[in-house]
Amino acid sequence: MTVTEQSRRTAKAPRTTRTRRTAKATAPAWQPRTDPAPLLPEVEPHRVLGTGAKLDPELMSGLYAELVRGRRYNQQATALTKQGRLAVYPSTTGQEACEIAAAKVLRDQDWLFPSYRDTLAAVARGLDPVQALTLLRGDWHSGYDPRECRIAPLSTPLATQLPHAVGLAHAARLKGDDVVALAMVGDGGTSEGDFHEALNFAAVWQAPVVFLVQNNGYAISVPLEKQTAAPTLAHKGVGYGIPGRLVDGNDVAAVYEVLAEAVERARSGGGPTLVEAVTYRMDAHTNADDATRYREDAEVEAWRAHDPVALLERELTERGMLDEAGIEAARAAAEEMAAALRERMNEDAVLDPMDLFAHVYEERTTQLREQERLLRAELEAAEADASEGDQH
The missing domain is CATH 3.40.50.970 (Thiamin diphosphate (ThDP)-binding fold, Pyr/PP domains)
Known part of the structure; x- marks a missing residue:
């Protein structure tokens, strides 16, 4: 059955004799939750x-x-x-x-x-x-x-x-x-x-x-x-x-x-x-700000x-x-x-570069451990070069 045929059948259907009551729409009572x-x-x-x-x-x-x-x-x-x-x-x-x-x-x-x-x-x-x-x-x-x-x-x-x-x-x-x-x-x-x-x-x-x-x-x-x-x-x-x-x-x-x-x-x-x-x-x-501009x-x-x-x-x-x-x-x-x-x-702070890796994770990730290893190697190489330079 097509949609058109269904529509026609619906239109020709006899009306019911039951009386329908239309309920009056009423909104529920509303009060603000807090007095503003x-x-x-x-x-x-x-x-x-x-x-x-x-x-x-x-x-x-x-x-x-x-x-x-x-x-x-x-x-x-x-x-x-x-x-x-x-x-x-x-x-x-x-x-x-x-x-x-x-x-x-x-x-x-x-x-x-x-x-x-x-x-x-x-x-x-x-x-x-x-x-x-x-x-x-x-x-x-x-x-x-x-x-x-x-x-x-x-x-x-x-x-x-x-x-x-x-x-x-x-x-x-x-x-x-x-x-x-x-x-x-x-x-x-x-x-x-x-x-x-x-x-x-x-x-x-x-x-x-x-x-x-x-x-x-x-x-x-x-x-x-x-x-x-x-x-x-x-x-x-x-x-x-x-x-x-x-x-x-x-x-x-x-x-x-x-x-x-x-x-x-x-x-x-x-x-x-x-x-x-x-x-x-x-x-x-x-x-770093120039307040006179605004x-x-x-x-x-x-x-x-x-x-x-x-x-x-x-x-x-x-x-x-x-x-x-x-x-x-x-x-x-x-x-x-x-x-x-x-x-x-005015006192120069004593800094440890390895602190970069402290207090980041409770257990250091593989990537963090690799970065730590690379930095440590660089620092040791720099220290060795400086020591060799002092001997000459």
Whole structure:
């Protein structure tokens, strides 16, 4: 039977006398799973300095000393790069409040997950400055033992440390360990897929992790407005069910307060928080960058008036919580740190080329063993040639 014949038969078939009732289509009742209102960040960045808010003298004194030390650390590392002692240095001058606060809100058992720009945060957490700069010097693999200092390896690929932070925090929660992970990323990193995957997993698992976005205005040379159309980067958490916080990233008291609340929320089982700290990178992206090609000097100078070190120093001085002796003591301690760093970094590192093959695989592959054999043979031949040359 052809299709046409079948169609004709169907058309000629008598109609049934049964009455058919047409069910009225009704959509099931729908309610949002989460009220979005509590997830929304502040309309204006949260601030403490200049508002008359109560300050803890001991805490502020410690943060001030760390800010002064951090500024001197940035200056010294930049100078070492110009001298050829570092291959590259991504400065955090202007962002010290974020770096210091991130390190100081954590307990000893907590973990810090820095990006490549966050060596200062690692130093503020207690890491030896030389070890913090080892990777940027081109020595070894990381420069320090992550398990010993609870600082994940410095991450050069953008945002890849964020899923790692979520995984560690989730595992700690499953094991019943009192551990919070704080993961740092720049505004450019929020355009990476790892950022979104990390937020989604963290929210679903309610992992005890805090995401700190340092929005310094530029992803190298790309301004924020060319990266996202979101009202703020803190709003990005709402779509994942994560509360967003917006804070003045140059106000160290405000950054510390917001991060401390987020860490405590994570520790008590409240889940993750996304914090956007609005700050500014006063120096170039790295020593290899010419920032004058994409931003005006007037813009930089405007932000210098909102310098995090000067902001806190002025506030504490006006409140009578800091005097000239305290300022000089902080500067002297910073100079002592810089001098020690300079002296130690001027020593040539003793390198073993065979370390290239260590810590790659638990059991070395056939190819890796062959490469090791070839390099060893080359080194022995070079040593023999040098010895023969000395005899002549």
